[in-house]
Amino acid sequence: MAWGKSLKWVIILETKQLARSGALAVLAEIFDKGAYSNIALNHYLTKHRLSQQDKALLTELVYGTLTRKITLEWYLAHYIEDREKIDTWIYYLLMLSLYQILYLDKIPEHAIVNDAVTIAKKRHRGADKLVNAVLRQFLRQEKPDITAIKRKNKRYSVAYSLPVWLVKKMIDEFGEDRAIAMFKSLLVRSKASIRAVNPAELETVKQLTGADKSLLSPVGLVKASGNFTGSDLFKEGKITIQDESSQLVAPTLSIQENDCVLDACSAPGGKAVHMASYLKSGQLIALDLYDHKLKLIRDNAERLKLADKIQTQKLDARKVHEHFAPDTFDKILVDAPCSGIGLIRRKPDIKYNKENKDFVSLQKIQLEILDSVCQTIKKGGIITYSTCTIFKEENQIVLKQFLDNHPNFEQVKLYHEKKDIVVDGCLVITPEQYLTDGFFISQVKRIS
Structure with a gap:
């Protein structure tokens, strides 16, 4: 050589x-x-x-x-x-x-x-x-054979690198065939996903980035890989990083230009800036528990030139009713703290840091937040409840319990052109369907 x-x-x-x-x-x-x-x-x-x-x-x-x-x-x-x-x-x-x-x-x-x-x-x-x-x-030496593991759940656990309890939970909830499809999908590398801030510029952004249109979001673009944060489009506030499933949340609220909107669990602010983009004279109040997370929201808002529409406030979402009067908000988003199981593809450490018992404690917090914020919504106002998880304890069961305990609210059924993500009037996206984050979106309306 x-x-x-x-x-x-x-x-x-x-x-x-x-x-x-x-x-x-x-x-x-x-x-x-x-x-x-x-x-x-x-x-x-x-x-x-x-x-x-x-x-x-x-x-x-x-x-x-x-x-x-x-x-x-x-x-x-x-x-x-x-x-x-x-x-x-x-x-x-x-x-x-x-x-x-x-x-x-x-x-x-x-x-x-x-x-x-x-x-x-x-x-x-x-x-x-x-x-x-x-x-x-x-x-x-000849490599050990995973398929020789006798116990089924253990075999799936080793083959797909998921804790045994999570394997069992997914099979119990979704059936073995669909669970295996999910297991396999979680080993596929995440796509790079962006939202065109101005929907009218979607085609231009598509050409400039070489990305493909999202199958789920009308303002979303995806690539197999890519670092968009270093691009001029990102610095100029023409695009923002947001998963396709997350992009479906803000449109469900049908925000009017003069609405008063609450984002109860806002950081890092991706959904807040999406919601604020619909406002003119209206205002969005974004809450979080931590100063450094509130800064992320403000930074996001400034980059997208929406800082005048968003007011940040340090507050526990379970105490919203103590700080805001009844009939304050037209629209509320509760993107609730959750197990984050739907994010495993992007954040694989999540699956090693959770336990089955976490779901019960999280459900309690989710219901407490909904119980607090619902006291501040106007009559006729709507609350969107979303999570980045796939299990019923944090999703459909939370929705049912809320409605059972609040007869002055009714469910608003959501729709999407992709019929396979619409389940009982909710949007339920599992990671194998479109290789996105797993996500849940539901909505309720105050009727009296």
Whole structure:
């Protein structure tokens, strides 16, 4: 090999090693300190100067390893007798390496092993021998067979990297065939999804971005991948980042230009700015519990030139009735705190941080918020209740309980041209249908 080509190959290997060591650092933040995957990753990418290629690889490694965590742990259990006896960072490095060997076809196996060994050697002398031994043993031997796992729920758990309780819950609620379709869909990488702020400019934005029109949202565009936040369109406030399913919320409220609107659980403000775009003389009040989240709403509003339409306020949504008079609002959105199960594709760490018992406590909060805000809606006013989860405890059951306890409200049935997402007058979107976030949207109206 010529010297020039040899040097180029060495540089490529070193940059890939930077991405792998970076991914290891981000995974440690997530696993050891409970950091949110998107925040930990963004923080690392902002702090370190990496090429676009390295950023892409680092992102792939972090999200890929997180997405396949249970599967990777099952494989490693065949080669490591007691994971408690090795340093956690070594275990994460092995998971990271196994992910590349199993799922990234374009990276040579010897390069993956060599980089892992080099990273281990730099961190702690002697660790490289263990890493080398485990990875080479995995490559030499016949791989353990997941299909041989006898217990069905355990087999699905390992195959699709979902906790057993979640596998069971999804099968119980949706049936085995549909649940498996969901399991498979959650392993598909999220699309990049944007909303054209001015619907009249949708076609222009489509041409400029090379994106495709959303199948669900009339103002949505999607691409298989892409970083829109760095584009001029984003900086100029012509587009905003918002999942297709989330884009369906604001239109359900039929906001008039002079309405007084409450966004009870607003941050980061994607739905707030969408709702505010319908206003002229009207006003939207956006609530959240935390100052830094309120700042996100204001930043969003300023970028989209809607700051004059949105007023932020630090307030627990369960106390809305204590701070606002009866008959204050024409429209209210309760995009409620929820388990976030519908976001697993984009935020895979969610599935490892939830438990079955969480649903009961969340349902209590959701009902408390609805009970509070409903005391401030005008007669004839409507409340949209939405979540980014797929289970009835947080969705249809919450709606039914609210209506049972508030006879002065009735359900408003919602419609959509895609009939498969309309269930009993609600919009119920599961992740396998259109490869979007899982989402639930319902609506009630005060009648007396």
